[in-house]
Amino acid sequence: MTATTPVQTPRPTAPSLWRHPDFLKLWVGDTISQFGSQITFLAIPLTAAVLLGATPFEMGLLGTIEMLPFLLISLPAGVWVDRLPRRRILISGDLVRAVALGTIPGVWFMRPELLGMPWLYVVAIVGGTATVFFDAAYQAYLPSLVERDQLIEGNQKLELSRSTAQLTGPGIAGALISFLSAPVTIAVDSVSFLVSAAAVWLIRKPEPAPEPKPAGHAGGMLAEIREGLGVVTGSPILRSIAACTATSNLSTSIAFAAFFIFLTRDLALDAARIGLIFAIGNVGGLVGALIAGRVPKLIGTGPAIVGSAIFGTAFLWLNAAATRETAFAILVFTGLTTQIGNQVYNVNQVSLRQAITPDRLQGRMNASMRFIVWGTIPIGTFLGGVLAELIGVRQAIFVGSLMALTAFLFVFFSPVRRMKEPPPAWQPGMPEDAAIRPGEDPTSRSAPPREPSGGPLD
Numbered sequence: 049m050t051a052t053t054p055v056q057t058p059r060p061t062a063p064s065l066w067r068h069p070d071f072l073k074l075w076v077g078d079t080i081s082q083f084g085s086q087i088t089f090l091a092i093p094l095t096a097a098v099l100l101g102a103t104p105f106e107m108g109l110l111g112t113i114e115m116l117p118f119l120l121i122s123l124p125a126g127v128w129v130d131r132l133p134r135r136r137i138l139i140s141g142d143l144v145r146a147v148a149l150g151t152i153p154g155v156w157f158m159r160p161e162l163l164g165m166p167w168l169y170v171v172a173i174v175g176g177t178a179t180v181f182f183d184a185a186y187q188a189y190l191p192s193l194v195e196r197d198q199l200i201e202g203n204q205k206l207e208l209s210r211s212t213a214q215l216t217g218p219g220i221a222g223a224l225i226s227f228l229s230a231p232v233t234i235a236v237d238s239v240s241f242l243v244s245a246a247a248v249w250l251i252r253k254p255e256p257a258p259e260p261k262p263a264g265h266a267g268g269m270l271a272e273i274r275e276g277l278g279v280v281t282g283s284p285i286l287r288s289i290a291a292c293t294a295t296s297n298l299s300t301s302i303a304f305a306a307f308f309i310f311l312t313r314d315l316a317l318d319a320a321r322i323g324l325i326f327a328i329g330n331v332g333g334l335v336g337a338l339i340a341g342r343v344p345k346l347i348g349t350g351p352a353i354v355g356s357a358i359f360g361t362a363f364l365w366l367n368a369a370a371t372r373e374t375a376f377a378i379l380v381f382t383g384l385t386t387q388i389g390n391q392v393y394n395v396n397q398v399s400l401r402q403a404i405t406p407d408r409l410q411g412r413m414n415a416s417m418r419f420i421v422w423g424t425i426p427i428g429t430f431l432g433g434v435l436a437e438l439i440g441v442r443q444a445i446f447v448g449s450l451m452a453l454t455a456f457l458f459v460f461f462s463p464v465r466r467m468k469e470p471p472p473a474w475q476p477g478m479p480e481d482a483a484i485r486p487g488e489d490p491t492s493r494s495a496p497p498r499e500p501s502g503g504p505l506d
Contacts, residue, residue: 065201070253071194077247079209081142084240086217087224087233088149090326093308094319095152095230096168104441106165108305108433112426114172115301117180119423125181126415127272130408134189135248135255141182142245148174150238156231163231183418188410191402192256200399204341207395211333211387222323230319256407276412279405280420286413288462289397290420292357296455298424303364303448305432310441315375325376329383336391343392350459350467352396357456360389361449368446 065071096102096110129137148171155163194202224233280286311317317325336356344352363385370378405413428448435444459465 065194065198065205068194068198070251071202073247073251074190074193075205075209077244078206079213080247081240081244082210082213083217083220084237086213087221088237089217090221090319090323091225091230091233091237092152092168092172094225094312094322095163095234096165097308097312098319099230100163100165100168102165102309104306104309104436105433107309108429108431108436110165110168110172111301111305111429112433113169114176115422115425115429117173117176118418119426121177122180122184122415122419122423123273123276123412124269125184126276126412126418127269129181129184129188129411129415130272130276133255134185134192134411135251137181137185138189138248139245141178141185142241142248144178145175145182146238146241146245148178149234149241153232153235153238156229180415180418184411184415187398187402187414189255191407191410193251193253196403199402200341200395203395203399203402204337207340207391208334208337211330211335211337211391216327219323219327222320222327225319225323272412276409276416277419279409279413280416284463285404285467286401286417288459288464289353289401290417291458292455293397293417293421294424295458296357296361296452297421298428299361299448299450299452299455300364301425301428301448302432302435302451303367303445305429305448306436306441306444307367309436310445311375314441315370315372317375321376325379326383329380330387332384332387333391335384336388337395339388340392340395344396348468349396349400350464353393353400354456354459354465356389356392356396357459358389360386360393361452361455362389364452365446365449368442368449 065075093107093110096107102110152163152167152171155167190202190206191199221233224236280290308322311322343356347355363382366378366382401413401417402410432444432448435447439447
C-alpha cells in the first residue's frame with residue numbers, strides 16, 4: 049500500500065496594498081508631509097547658520113532641543129498611544145507641527161527682529177514633542193490598518209515615499225531657499241502637515257478598541273511603562289536591534305551636529321549646491337526602499353539587517369576628508385551608500401518589530417524603542433556641538449563616523465544574525481511572549497505556515 053503525503057494548505061497571499069483605499073490615504077498624506085519635511089530639513093539649519101549666524105555649539109543645541117522630547121516623554125507617550133485612539137493622535141500631531149512651523153514665516157513677516165535662536169528652540173521643542181506622539185502612534189497604527197502579511201509592503205511603500213522626497217526635496221528646497229529665503233520656505237512644510245492631517249482624517253476603517261490588559265497585570269502609568277520597556281529589553285531580538293540603532297544614532301548625531309557649518313563655511317557651499325548634493329545622494333534611499341523587500345528573500349532576514357547596518361555606516365568617515373575640490377563627489381557617494389543601508393535596515397527591522405509584538409503593546413514597544421534609539425540623538429548632537437567647538441568641526445565629524453562603524457556588532461553577536469525568517473507573527477490566543485521572547489532558537493528554523501483558519505501557530 050502506497051503511503052500518501054498529506055497536502056498542506058498553502059498560506060494565503062494578502063492582497064496588494066494598491067487596492068487598500070485607507071492605506072492609500074495614509075500613504076498620500078505621508079508622502080506630501082515627507083516632501084515638506086525635506087524642505088525644512090535644509091531651511092531651519094540654514095536659517096540658523098546663515099541668517100542668524102549660529103555658532104557650532106548653538107547648532108548642536110538646536111538639534112539637541114529638537115530631539116530632547118524623545119528622551120523625556122517617549123515612555124509616557126507610548127502608554128497614551130495604547131490607551132487612546134491612535135488615529136486621533138496622528139491628526140493632532142500633524143496640526144500641532146503645522147502651527148509651530150507656521151510661526152517662523154509669520155514672525156519673519158511681522159516682527160523679523162524677534163526671529164532668533166530662542167524662537168527656533170521653542171519651535172524645535174514643540175515640534176519635537178508632537179513628533180514623539182505622532183511617531184509612536186504611526187508605527188502602532190499601521191498593524192491595525194493592514195494585515196500582518198502586508199507590513200513589509202506597507203513599510204516599504206512608506207519608506208519609498210521618504211526616499212523619493214529625499215531624492216527630489218533637497219533640490220527643490222535649495223532653489224526655494226535661494227529664491228524666497230529660508231524662513232518663508234518653511235511655510236511649505238507647515239501646509240504639508242495640514243494635508244497629512246486631512247488625509248488621515250479621511251480614513252474610514254474603524255480602529256479596534258484598545259485590548260484589555262491580561263489578568264494579573266498591574267495598572268498605572270509606571271507599571272505600563274515598565275511593561276513596555278520589558279518587551280524591548282527582555283527580547284534578544286528587540287534588544288539587539290535597539291542597541292544597534294541607538295549606537296548608530298548617537299554616533300551620526302555627533303558627526304552631523306555642526307555639519308551645515310562645515311558645508312557652508314569650510315566647504316563654501318551655497319543652498320542650491322547643498323540641495324543638489326543631498327538630492328543626488330538620496331538616490332540611494334530610493335534604491336534601498338525598492339530593494340528592501342527583496343534582500344531578505346535572497347539572504348535571509350537576519351543577514352539583511354546585519355549587512356545593511358554595516359553598509360549604512362561604512363563610508364561616513366570620508367566626509368571628514370572632503371575639500372572644496374572633492375566635496376561634491378565625496379558627499380554624493382557617502383549619501384548614496386548611507387541611504388541604501390539605512391532604508392534596507394529600517395524596512396526590515398521595523399516590520400520585524402511590528403509583526404512579533406501583540407497589538408496592545410505596540411504603542412509602548414514603539415515608544416520604548418524611540419526612547420532608546422532616538423533618545424541618544426540629543427546626547428549626540430550636544431556632544432557633537434561641544435566637540436566641534438573644542439577640536440574643530442571636521443575632527444568631530446571624523447570621531448562620530450568612526451564610532452558609527454561599531455553599531456552593527458550588537459546585531460551581529462545576537463540571534464538576529466542567524467535568522468533566516470522572522471519568528472511566527474503573534475496571533476490572538478498565543479502567549480504574548482511567544483514571538484518577542486521565543487522559547488527556542490528562532491534562527492534554527494523557518495517560520496511554520498499559518499493555519500488556514502488564521503488561528504494560533506504551533
